Amino acid sequence: MQWDLESLVSLLLSRAPAPELGACSLTGLLWALLVLFLWYCYRVGVDGSGREQPVPSSGLPFLALEAAAEEELQAGYLSPVLSHALFPGQAPGPGRRLYSALQDYAKRYSWAGMGRIHKGLREQGRLLTDRHAIQRPQVFCLPDVPSMPFFPRDAQRHDIEVLEASFPLILSEFRAVHQRGVDSKLGWTCGGPGQPKGYSLFSLYRKGVCVASNCRACPRTYRALSSLRTFMSANVFGHAAFSLLNAGSSLGGGYGPTNIRLRCHLGLQIPAHCELVVGGEPQCWSEGHCLLVDDSFLHTISHNGSAEDGPRVIFTVDLWHPNVAAAERQALDYIFAPEQCLV
Numbered sequence: 001m002q003w004d005l006e007s008l009v010s011l012l013l014s015r016a017p018a019p020e021l022g023a024c025s026l027t028g029l030l031w032a033l034l035v036l037f038l039w040y041c042y043r044v045g046v047d048g049s050g051r052e053q054p055v056p057s058s059g060l061p062f063l064a065l066e067a068a069a070e071e072e073l074q075a076g077y078l079s080p081v082l083s084h085a086l087f088p089g090q091a092p093g094p095g096r097r098l099y100s101a102l103q104d105y106a107k108r109y110s111w112a113g114m115g116r117i118h119k120g121l122r123e124q125g126r127l128l129t130d131r132h133a134i135q136r137p138q139v140f141c142l143p144d145v146p147s148m149p150f151f152p153r154d155a156q157r158h159d160i161e162v163l164e165a166s167f168p169l170i171l172s173e174f175r176a177v178h179q180r181g182v183d184s185k186l187g188w189t190c191g192g193p194g195q196p197k198g199y200s201l202f203s204l205y206r207k208g209v210c211v212a213s214n215c216r217a218c219p220r221t222y223r224a225l226s227s228l229r230t231f232m233s234a235n236v237f238g239h240a241a242f243s244l245l246n247a248g249s250s251l252g253g254g255y256g257p258t259n260i261r262l263r264c265h266l267g268l269q270i271p272a273h274c275e276l277v278v279g280g281e282p283q284c285w286s287e288g289h290c291l292l293v294d295d296s297f298l299h300t301i302s303h304n305g306s307a308e309d310g311p312r313v314i315f316t317v318d319l320w321h322p323n324v325a326a327a328e329r330q331a332l333d334y335i336f337a338p339e340q341c342l343v
Contacts (some may be wrong), residue, residue: 024222046330052086061198068279095124098140113327117141119333134279137235137296139257140336145323149279149299151262151292155322159228160290163266163317165287166224170315171268174242178313182244189213198249198303200313203241208234208338221315230320236336237261238318247271250302256295260324260332264317265291271309275302285314 012162068264099121106114120127120142125140134223135147149215153160163170182188189201204215210233215222225240237258245251256263265276268286275281279297293299303312320329 007231018109018152020029020051021030027236033194038073084329087298090247094306095121098124098335102331104333105312105334109330113325114331116142116144117328117331118295133298135294135297136255137259138255140260141258141296142260142321142324142328145259147259147294147296149281150283151294151322153290155261155292156264157320157321158228158330159230159317160264160292162224162227163264163290164288166220169220169286170218170224170266173221174202174268174313174315177214177217177242178244187211187217196251198246199251201241201243202244203239205233205238205240207236208232208238208336225317228317230322232320234333234337236286236338237317239316239318240266243314243316245274245301247303247305247307247309247311250304251300253298253300255298259294259296261295261318262321263295264319265293266315266317267291268315269310269313271303271305271312273303273305273309275304276300293323 058286102114102117102121121307126139127143128137174188177187180186182190184190187202189203191197191199202214203211204225205211225233231240237260265285267287267289270285270287274285274295276291276299276310278284278293278295278299283291303313324332
């Protein structure tokens with residue numbers, strides 16, 4: 001029997017009881033809505049049963065949108081986390097401890113956004129040894145991070161502008177602590193393993209830990225640090241210090257510990273004949289202005305002036321690399337927290 005709208009309506013009306021005289025018109029409206037609903041259901045069923053599923057040229061049916069999205073997610077950065085070989089069995093002890101910290105973080109929070117960190121920890125041995133000699137992070141290398149010896153100001157414009165605006169205050173506080181004398185008993189770190197005698201540091205933050213006595217001696221500098229958005233204040237790779245280099249001294253070629261940071265140099269006292277070379281590119285500091293340096297590149301610092309020129313003084317602050325996402329920063333702060341002492 002061929003069904004259409006007219007025959008369906010006639011059938012329903014023939015079986016419907018005749019309304020009493022004076023009944024409300026609402027009954028007729030309800031019957032009309034019921035007829036339309038039944039007709040809609042009938043047409044949807046007919047159209048759906050006769051429609052063929054589109055098939056691509058390969059002969060495989062299309063995946064549902066949700067399945068395709070899930071497959072794309074697993075094929076991305078999350079796929080190593082879901083793999084069976086989560087971490088190489090031959091990995092050294094420090095690498096295993098770092099990976100254990102990542103697992104602990106993921107249990108507390110999420111694996112979302114952890115793909116690069118997971119990849120970096122799994123392939124740390126290769127990443128640290130197979131890189132070009134011009135760039136070789138010594139402790140941790142985050143893969144797929146854009147790198148160059150010097151970064152433009154726009155990479156961390158806000159923090160650079162804060163430091164440069166605070167230049168007079170920072171300089172005055174340096175002069176105050178310098179006049180008291182450069183001595184380890186007064187908060188200075190003088191020389192050190194592999195460092196020249198003319199090199200000294202007055203640290204406000206050392207390996208992500210605030211040096212309280214030095215911060216109390218420089219309250220306005222500490223306040224400027226607190227207003228920075230990307231300062232690595234809770235990470236073992238984070239430092240902030242006055243760096244002093246006397247005339248005739250130089251820091252030989254070396255590499256920084258990681259590529260997840262940029263070291264910001266604010267020039268305070270810059271005599272002539274001072275030079276910074278990073279990745280083979282020479283630069284000079286300028287008083288009151290900042291340089292953004294990726295110190296995971298091979299770098300050298302020299303002060304070839306005379307003693308009458310005085311020391312070269314800069315204020316160094318470690319900032320997050322702009323390509324490290326917020327979720328990655330939170331995880332790396334957890335993995336490389338100062339209290340964990342994993343590096």
